[in-house]
Amino acid sequence: MSPPVLLDYASVLIFALTGALVASRAQLDIVGFAFIGALTAVGGGTLRDVMLDRHPIFWMGDPTYILIAVSAAVLIFFTAHLVESRYRWLLWLDSFALAVAVPAGVSAAIMMAQPMPIVVLMGMVTGCLGGLMRDVVIGEVPLVLRKGKLYVSAAFAGALTGALLERLGFEPLIILSACGAVTWALRAGSLAFGWKLPIYKAHPPKE
Amino acid sequence: MSPPVLLDYASVLIFALTGALVASRAQLDIVGFAFIGALTAVGGGTLRDVMLDRHPIFWMGDPTYILIAVSAAVLIFFTAHLVESRYRWLLWLDSFALAVAVPAGVSAAIMMAQPMPIVVLMGMVTGCLGGLMRDVVIGEVPLVLRKGKLYVSAAFAGALTGALLERLGFEPLIILSACGAVTWALRAGSLAFGWKLPIYKAHPPKE
Amino acid sequence: MSPPVLLDYASVLIFALTGALVASRAQLDIVGFAFIGALTAVGGGTLRDVMLDRHPIFWMGDPTYILIAVSAAVLIFFTAHLVESRYRWLLWLDSFALAVAVPAGVSAAIMMAQPMPIVVLMGMVTGCLGGLMRDVVIGEVPLVLRKGKLYVSAAFAGALTGALLERLGFEPLIILSACGAVTWALRAGSLAFGWKLPIYKAHPPKE
Numbered sequence: 260m261s262p263p264v265l266l267d268y269a270s271v272l273i274f275a276l277t278g279a280l281v282a283s284r285a286q287l288d289i290v291g292f293a294f295i296g297a298l299t300a301v302g303g304g305t306l307r308d309v310m311l312d313r314h315p316i317f318w319m320g321d322p323t324y325i326l327i328a329v330s331a332a333v334l335i336f337f338t339a340h341l342v343e344s345r346y347r348w349l350l351w352l353d354s355f356a357l358a359v360a361v362p363a364g365v366s367a368a369i370m371m372a373q374p375m376p377i378v379v380l381m382g383m384v385t386g387c388l389g390g391l392m393r394d395v396v397i398g399e400v401p402l403v404l405r406k407g408k409l410y411v412s413a414a415f416a417g418a419l420t421g422a423l424l425e426r427l428g429f430e431p432l433i434i435l436s437a438c439g440a441v442t443w444a445l446r447a448g449s450l451a452f453g454w455k456l457p458i459y460k461a462h463p464p465k466e
Numbered sequence: 467m468s469p470p471v472l473l474d475y476a477s478v479l480i481f482a483l484t485g486a487l488v489a490s491r492a493q494l495d496i497v498g499f500a501f502i503g504a505l506t507a508v509g510g511g512t513l514r515d516v517m518l519d520r521h522p523i524f525w526m527g528d529p530t531y532i533l534i535a536v537s538a539a540v541l542i543f544f545t546a547h548l549v550e551s552r553y554r555w556l557l558w559l560d561s562f563a564l565a566v567a568v569p570a571g572v573s574a575a576i577m578m579a580q581p582m583p584i585v586v587l588m589g590m591v592t593g594c595l596g597g598l599m600r601d602v603v604i605g606e607v608p609l610v611l612r613k614g615k616l617y618v619s620a621a622f623a624g625a626l627t628g629a630l631l632e633r634l635g636f637e638p639l640i641i642l643s644a645c646g647a648v649t650w651a652l653r654a655g656s657l658a659f660g661w662k663l664p665i666y667k668a669h670p671p672k673e
Numbered sequence: 674m675s676p677p678v679l680l681d682y683a684s685v686l687i688f689a690l691t692g693a694l695v696a697s698r699a700q701l702d703i704v705g706f707a708f709i710g711a712l713t714a715v716g717g718g719t720l721r722d723v724m725l726d727r728h729p730i731f732w733m734g735d736p737t738y739i740l741i742a743v744s745a746a747v748l749i750f751f752t753a754h755l756v757e758s759r760y761r762w763l764l765w766l767d768s769f770a771l772a773v774a775v776p777a778g779v780s781a782a783i784m785m786a787q788p789m790p791i792v793v794l795m796g797m798v799t800g801c802l803g804g805l806m807r808d809v810v811i812g813e814v815p816l817v818l819r820k821g822k823l824y825v826s827a828a829f830a831g832a833l834t835g836a837l838l839e840r841l842g843f844e845p846l847i848i849l850s851a852c853g854a855v856t857w858a859l860r861a862g863s864l865a866f867g868w869k870l871p872i873y874k875a876h877p878p879k880e
Contacts, residue, residue, distance in 0.1 A: 288663035290619040291611060294594075305517065310719065312728040314519040322583040336666060376736040387708075395810060396602060397611070404705060404811070412704040456702035459750060495870035497826040498818060501801075512724065521726040529790040543873060603809060604818070 263370065266363040266435065267304065267317055268327060270385075273356035275300040275328035278393050279335030280349040285397050289336045295393060296332030297325060303389035307364050307381050311371055350450055353390060353402060358443030361386035361414050362435040365421040369434075375422045382418030382438065387411055407458055409449035417442025470577065473570040473642065474511065474524055475534060477592075480563035482507040482535035485600050486542030487556040492604050496543045502600060503539030504532060510596035514571050514588050518578055557657055560597060560609060565650030568593035568621050569642040572628040576641075582629045589625030589645065594618055614665055616656035624649025677784065680777040680849065681718065681731055682741060684799075687770035689714040689742035692807050693749035694763040699811050703750045709807060710746030711739060717803035721778050721795050725785055764864055767804060767816060772857030775800035775828050776849040779835040783848075789836045796832030796852065801825055821872055823863035831856025 278299030282292040301318045308316040318324035342348055364385025368378040387403050387410065394401040403410050421438030429437075448454040485506030489499040508525045515523040525531035549555055571592025575585040594610050594617070601608040610617050628645030655661040692713030696706040715732045722730040732738035756762055778799025782792040801817050801824070808815040817824050835852030843851075862868040 283666045285611065286613055286665050286667065287611060288614070288619065288665045290616075290622055290663065292666065294590075294610075294618045309516055309723055310730055310733070316517055319517070319580075319584055322581065325583055325587065339666065373733075374736065376739055377733055380739065383708075391810065396598065396608065398607065400812065401810065403708075404699065404701060406700055407702070409704075411708045412702065415704060456704065458700050458702045459697050459706065459753065460700065490873050492818065493820055493872050493874065494818060495821070495826065495872045497823075497829060497870065499873065501797075501817075501825045516723055523724055526724070526787075526791055529788065532790055532794065546873065603805065603815065605814065 263363065263366040263431075263435075266359055266366060267324070270304070270356055270360040270363050271300040271318070271324050272327050272331050273352055273359060274303075274389050274393075275331035276335055277349055277353045277356055277390065278328075279332040280339060280345055280352070281393055281397050281399065282332070283335065283339040283345060284399075289333065292332040292336045293329045295397065296335070297328040298396065299389045299393040300324070300328035300331075301389070302392040303360055303385040303387065304363065304367075306388050307367060307385045310384070311368065311373070311381065313367065313371065317367075350402070351447075354443060354446040354450060356390070357386045357410070357414060357446055358417070358439045360389065361417045361442045362421060362438040365418050365425075365438050366431065366435055369421075369425055369431075375426060378422040378425065379415065379418040382421060383411065383414045386414040386418075386442070407453075407455045409445050409454055409456065412456060413442050413445035413449065416445055470570065470573040470638075470642075473566055473573060474531070477511070477563055477567040477570050478507040478525070478531050479534050479538050480559055480566060481510075481596050481600075482538035483542055484556055484560045484563055484597065485535075486539040487546060487552055487559070488600055488604050488606065489539070490542060490546040490552060491556075491606075496540065499539040499543045500536045502604065503542070504535040505603065506596045506600040507531070507535035507538075508596070509599040510567055510592040510594065511570065511574075513595050514574060514592045517591070518575065518580070518588065520574065520578065524574075557609070558654075561650060561653040561657060563597070564593045564617070564621060564653055565624070565646045567596065568624045568649045569628060569645040572625050572632075572645050573638065573642055576628075576632055576638075582633060585629040585632065586622070586625040589628060590618065590621045593621040593625075593649070614660075614662045616652050616661060616663065619663060620649050620652035620656065623652055677777065677780040677845075677849075680773055680780060681738070684718070684770055684774040684777050685714040685732070685738050686741050686745050687766055687773060688717075688803050688807075689745035690749055691763055691767045691770055691804065692742075693746040694753060694759055694766070695807055695811050695813065696746070697749060697753040697759060698813075703747060706746040706750045707743045709811065710749070711742040712810065713803045713807040714738070714742035714745075715803070716806040717774055717799040717801065718777065718781075720802050721781060721799045724798070725782065725787070725795065727781065727785065731781075764816070765861075768857060768860040768864060770804070771800045771824070771828060771860055772831070772853045774803065775831045775856045776835060776852040779832050779839075779852050780845065780849055783835075783839055783845075789840060792836040792839070793829070793832040796835060797825065797828045800828040800832075800856070821867075821869045823859050823868055823870065826870060827856050827859035827863065830859055
């Protein structure tokens, strides 16, 4: 099995866990868990594939993806009550999902021989938009947009690292590992140590 | 006219009525009614066609669809004030729309010879996502996600019924009727008698 | 450079400014500005291209678009505090963006020899949906749906004007200018003088 496929599987699994955790906070039933889990898991990659005109869309050619997403959601349905701080689990799982989905997007774009800016953008789309859909549909403030945290920035830095290493001729395994590591390090540093970029502060008060 | 096309027409008509009812609750003008009506009416099927790479998208090849959606929305603009309980109308119309859109999605996927899991998912996408977009855009809690009601579950059971009957070699008319009947029976039973699946209840309080 | 490409550039630029203004109201960091700016800038046109099966999507074939959007967002990040009434700027910039994006959508559909209803709809999609995504993602009431203002209606009237003039055999420059002028005049008249269509008023109170 090739590394990109493994990345896609891992990203689907972890994002489905986060989707199901959000569903647990919204008190949905088991099918609702599976629905939000699957939406989160395949949302970003679906947009990536639609924009790249890459058919069949990754999860359509292989039912394993949906099976993984649904199983992960069902697992959370029966076990989430054992977890003390579901919101912390959500944040940290989401950081791993991001760190796997960004290289998955980068790798898909590289395999289609896309130019560098598109490679970076596809990494960001795959990493950020599944979680964004999860939060918009459930009606929570998107994690992607929480004030004073690195999220899109982490995805951007990771995707850029991957694209640069590819341009320099590195091996896929190195490209994808570095891309994921940079993404995760920045996101995790932001969660653990409060790393952030300056946020916009209006001088006149917000109207 | 083939049954799938009739299903698409019916689903567009009924979903447009629900979209316009939601627009009436948000007090939009007549063009706003048409906009939300059309978005609800063709949203799910558009996602289905884009994901299946099925071009032209169903409503692009035949202007009748948009004409139906806009006419339905205009009708509601001028008559909704005659209705006493718009929210009840919305719920019940939406149940019929779901019961027509799920078989429409199933039938489109079967005609493209998709494998069974994709047939089920396309039924769910076509049935659930137009209404989801309607509610997210207007800013209401999506009907799809209301606590303690069958919605995605009804779509899933109906789509699965259709996919199984197709696998067993039944005629299209039987497949689509059974698919719609199961979907509607579960959704209507949920609305009328409170049928539901157990919802997730956290033991520690929701944080 | 052809007029349609110029229109696309202008629409990306102005919509990115509005996206960044919305980001300033949500106090995001500089990457958040770029993210919302780019989403707003290319969102409507991306949906248009995906629905028309027009690949590569306009911004994928030419990195200038994303560069313009990101530069515009960065500019706003450093200058928005100089502006006294950011909400008024947002409204007026958005009106210009709408008036450029509607003809951009009309022109893309005409170049693909689409029938008249699709030309009108693609103008509306390109004009309205980027701003709609911006507002839904940020969690504001969409400008598109504000009560008692012309927005979708202005886009509809402009797109219809363009489609009719095309049918009558006019030159592209005239078609696109008239389309943009009608769109802008109606939107601006609505902002400045309160032009509006009657909104739906329920006789029984809203439940």
